[in-house]
Amino acid sequence: MKLDRKIVEIGRIIPRIDAFNKVRGLEKYASDYHSKDMIWVGVKRAGIPHARLKKIKIDKAKHLKGVIDVLTHKDVKGTNRQGVVRKDQPVLVDDKIRYAGDAVALVLAKDKKVLMHALSLIAIDYEPLPLIFDAEKAINDKKNLVHEDNPDGNVLLHGKIETGKGNKAFSECDLVVEASFEVPYQEHAYLETEAGWAILDSDGMLTITVSTQTPFRDRSEVAEALGLDIKKVRIIAPYCGGAFGGKDGITVQTLLGLAALTVPGKPVKIWLNREESFISSVKRHQARLYYKLGAKKDGKLHALDVRFFYDTGPYDHLGGVVMALGLEHSGGPYHIPNTNLKGWVVYTNNPIGGAFRAFGVPQVTFAMEQMVDMVAKRLNLSPLEIRLRNVIKKGDKIPIGTTMLSSTGITDCLNILKQHPLWKERERWKRDAPIFKKRGVGIASIMHAMGYGPVVPDYANAKIELTEDGKFRIFCGVVDMGQGNINSYMQIAANILNQDIDNIELILPDTEKTLSSGSSSASRTTYTFGNALIDASKTLKEYILNRVADLIMAKSIDEFTMVPGKIIHLPTGKSFLLKEITKFLNDSERIVTKHYRAPVSKELVSIDERLRLHGIPHLIFSFVSHLAYVEIDELTGEVEVKKYLSITDSGKIINPQILEQQIHGAIAQGLGYAIYEDFVVEDGKAKTLDFSTYIIPTAMDLPDIESINVELHESSGPFGMKGAGEINTNGPLPAVANGVADALDIRIFRSPLTGERILMALKEKKEMSN
């Protein structure tokens, strides 16, 4: 027997340890917490989009039998403000109502029925204010303001970057294409709506168990908003039932805390229903974008001018950071020497725009990838050829003027696409279209940054312990919202320590037990925590082997090998059980903590301090090329995606199954965004409040998805990997739009690409040609 066998390989499928419990309904999510004596908590939402608050009438509700208390801003002892960057959102409204989902009052009741009744008895006295609903117009509105105290009026953040000769370079171009684009809000539509459970114990400790992506940040926010000592706040984060960015930051945490403080010793519970979740939760920013792209005759992109407006609704949430990332990606993965890029993220009275998987990049990608195709068409180049001529290589400058220094696989992604049968046979497939159908093939090439950027520390603290019964326990401070990062952590530790997965235990994020490791976001969880964990696991292994070597007076630790449950001394063949060895180690040897901080870009060119603070530039990027086979029904206008291909460079693979799940899931969500999902808001009020009006695709509406991985080694990544959670979300909308254009010779500048929209465009085209 070869003793050095690696038990858990990197790059192999390790089935998800959470799957079995989840499919059997045994995993306990935040929304599953329940007890006989618990108190139901509900929120009175404003229901109106913009008004000055005059009075909240709560007496009737308070006197209703079964109501324990009704709370308003007057009961909030801290700052009553929350927010990730700019703390501009009240826990409970105190001066102004800024969107229909604002929380105005909190009701504590003995059961849900009483709760609903009590909520209906609360009346709000208010003075209506003019509605601010168009982000582009709002930037110049100095009279009607969402936040009177914001120095830039309705502009939350404006970013501009100029490189090369900027707009002057258009005069050097042989051809210039211009267009404007619009995208609506996208709702995360996670299965588990916002939920949590809290209790204030007799020692004054407030424990909140909540569906969140950010337990450690939540802890500070709760403490500050409610005026508590941070040491007296504990956040426990079970697996999320989906989040996609929508639980990056406070959802119900502060409300739960406030309620729990009112009824010491009693558990309180909040669980939003779907409508309330749709009304109050953050969305992918709706946006309007203006693009101008110039090229030389040889197909080289030469100048780019971009102006875009992201509607962030009433509160910052992460709007500034989302806009900045959009700006960084607004020119795609291309080398364009002269650019003039401007982005605004603007306050309005619409729903909150916030974090959503791919974080501001899908909007600009929709525009840029169509622009590239439009240029290609004018130059009579194939969409693939123009991309191959322009995509960045390692060492090139990206459109914001910084240098690409990470592994750069976009050319490989496109070359694989070029050789793929779906690309080679596309013309035949298009010719074979059935009657009344038109077929087209669209592609897109995309880059996507990983991590927090240059200023905010992108760190993780991994802690691992050799337990008293000889197993290994990982203390994980970064949430698994469903992406499977926790499984990868177990795989990494098992691999380094040469153990079966069964010998690895896991502690889920809990601010009392695990260590702060940043948010579960930005495609960073496996990269950052993984790096810390590799270090911690290797160090622990060394400690253990050293201890054994000392004990038996061996020459060096090289004489040992670790196998599941034990250590073998190779020269003698003697083995030592880990559960015996552990008795000889004291706690500081048995438990290892390691910190890792991700590298950042050191370039200072072209990017001002405010943008740097909001996260750009980045250092490490992943890449994809996408291809969509689309078929359009000429009589209904409906688009069907028949086949989908994604080629991904996210570095080396740790677990191919988890990576594939991320790719497929992201493409499914991207296709929803491309064809179906349209969160409608009229006069500040959401109109699509459930799944019968907000349409997301079913399994029956998704094509076969083939995913291929390039597997370039990223030297800074754990086992050579880099971020993969978000990037594939960006491709479907532009790939499908390019496919539609290929099929019909019609450009759709507004998403989603619904049948009705396409039919209208077809009709217009017909009328034009008549």
Next chain:
Amino acid sequence: MRLPSFNYLEPITLTDALNLMEEYHGRAQPLAGGTELLPRMKLGLTHPTYLMSLKEIHELKGIKSNKNELYIGGMTSLREIFLSTLLQQKFLAISEAAGSVAAPPLRNMGTIAGNLCQDTRCFFYNQSYFWRRGLKPCFKAGGNVCYAVPGSKKCFSVYQGDLAPALIAFNAKVRIEKKGSSRIIPIEELFSGKGEKPIVIADDELLTQVIVPIPEGIYGSSYRKFRLRNALDYPLVSAAAFLAIDSEKKVKSVKVVLGAAGPAPVIVKEAEDILKGKKVEESAINEIAEAAYKRAQMVDNLGLPASYRKKMVRVFTKRAIENAFNSIK
């Protein structure tokens, strides 16, 4: 969104069921698969005090036939109807309609009687309490306003059942029973054409059986449904077509029925005049599609604008007729 409380009855024979219906003076609402009724109860749109489940009444389940007629028990599941080879061979449109309802789990539970007796729907009505609160009840909810067509005097809610158009295309009938009596009516007579109360069946009656005459000669049929997704969605427009031809390929009889085009299935009566005795040609199909377009009654109260849905009437009428013709072997 919790189910309100109710009392539960579970007879095991049809006679018991009919007795109970009489005993409770029509306050025992029949519960078949529950896939349509329970969601309405959860939304607070209806509050029956008694639910009488029919699921243990085995005599109401199953498909039988003799030389002339096909009999489908009221409690037969849509899945069984969809998978029946007899239906696939002889009653394609009905099988297609059953297979297009909702999604597989709902077809396992949903029944043909429940499908026929489902309520009409409207964007402004099929909403949660949360959504509707603060709004005055509309006609359908017993009030006197309409949100879909402000100022109108009646309700425009839409009948979106998939099976009725296909069954009507085959001239199917239903057996309706109450204690001590039984009657058989053509399916189209099940519908009042009024959005407020679309199904004409008395409180103490049960729909027990669907009877479909087996057509003679050479014929084909088809059901085409327009919806946003390939699963879950109700029809936004649908069309069923039945077409019988003689040995010279001339049309002997034709029936075209629209779904989701008003508060009841819409029979395109012009079809017979246009096609009978003629060969199936594009101009005739277009003419029927035009007649269908005119008959369809649509307002902005479903997922897509009425103007777009109305255009789709032409498209789906044509497709149903063409497919029916192509299915003739």
